[in-house]
Amino acid sequence: MANALRSLLGTGYRASQRLLHNSLGMYQSEAQLIDDAQRHWNALSTQEQEGGNAHWRGNGVFAHDDERWLAIGRHNLRIFQRLAGADWLSQPRRIVDWGCGGGANAVHFGVDAARYYGVDITQASLAECQRQMATEGLRNYVPLLFQAAQPEHVTALIAEPCDLVLSTYVYELFPSQAYGRRVLRVMAELLATGGLAFVQIKYSDLTLNSQPYRWGYAQNMANMTTYRVEEFWELAEQCGLMPQLVVLEPQQPLVHDRRYAYFLLQKP
Ligand SMILES: C[S@@+](CC[C@H](N)C(=O)[O-])C[C@H]1O[C@@H](n2cnc3c(N)ncnc32)[C@H](O)[C@@H]1O
Structure with missing residues (x-):
């Protein structure tokens, strides 16, 4: 009873805090948000934070649930295959995994890849990804580290046009919508003509709770950046990636979260 009351009061407090920030426009600067994001994820490298937040196998919510960790990637793969075709990945593709x-x-996505570029802002995640790829006997993995403030730097790190850029459970962690636009532009630049981007975002509806934050990165990280579905569709177009199809997941049972949208985009 006491817990339920505390949780109710907590929810009420967070909602009023949000309303206050939104109505008074109490937002943090882009530079501050980017800085806070980098600092937050750096904690993974200094072991102040469990890898669970970054979807590490055997950590956090996956500590006693390996099936769940495997299911997340399989689920993303199934959606990609529904959108792009069941055998699209059977050729040796050059793939970029953003975050x-x-x-x-x-x-899952890297099994037949010619090269699999893991791109992330923390060395610790890149190393963990490498460990998992090695466990699967995959030697096509290329880890690429960049600083959150400079997503454009990634274009200088990859010397060949790529066939697919994918990103899941990352867009909502971006510091802002404007930052997401920068990343879409980089994705377009990384792709060969006809190449695909498979991007998952958290979408906003009309509720206050689903709007992007633009303040308090560490406590609001999981819902930091959202877009309306049609807004992201148009944004992708503006960035040179033509939307082909979208799948919505109002509820996502594997991560116990809501309002995910997967977009298949193509560089014309
Ligand atoms: C929740 S995990 C998602 C991992 C993986 N994509 C998945 O679906 O399981 C978030 C990862 O995104 C990385 N990340 C955070 N901000 C990023 C950014 N601006 N660009 C690239 N990666 C970022 C974090 O370091 C972390 O490894």
């Missing part, structure tokens, strides 16, 4: 984390996608 690869602990390799939950890499071990």
Whole structure:
């Protein structure tokens, strides 16, 4: 009873805090948000934070649930195959995994890849992804570290046009919508003509709770950046990636979260 009351009061407090920030426009600067994001994820490398937040196998919510860790990547793969075709990955593709984390996608998407570029802002996640790929006997993995402030730097790190850029459970962690636009532009630049981007976002609806935050990165990280579905569709177009199909997941039981949208985009 006491716990339920505390949780109710907590929810009420967070909602009023949010309302206050939104109505008074109490937002943090882009530079501050990017800085806070980098600092937050750096904690993975200094072991202040469990890898569970970054979807590491055997950590956090996956500590006693290996099936769940495997299921996340398989689920993403199934959606990709529904959108792009069941055998699209059977050829040796050059793949970029933006925010690869602990390799939950890499071990599924990377099986037949010619090269699998894991791109992340923390060395610890890149190393963990490498470990998982090695466990699967995959030697096509190329880890690429960049600083959150400079996503454009990734274009200088990859010397060949790629066939697929994918990103799941990362867009909502971006510091802002404007930052997400920068990353879409980079994705377009990384792709060969006709190449695909498979991008998952958290979408906003009309509720206050689903709007992007633009303040308090560490406590609001999991819902930091959201877009309306049609807004992201148009944004992708503006960034040179033509939307092909979208799948919505109002509820996501594997991560106990809501409002995910997967977009298949193509560089014309
Ligand atoms: C929740 S994990 C997701 C991992 C993986 N994509 C998956 O679906 O399991 C988030 C990862 O994104 C990384 N990340 C956070 N901000 C990023 C950014 N701006 N660019 C690239 N990666 C970022 C974190 O370091 C972390 O490894």
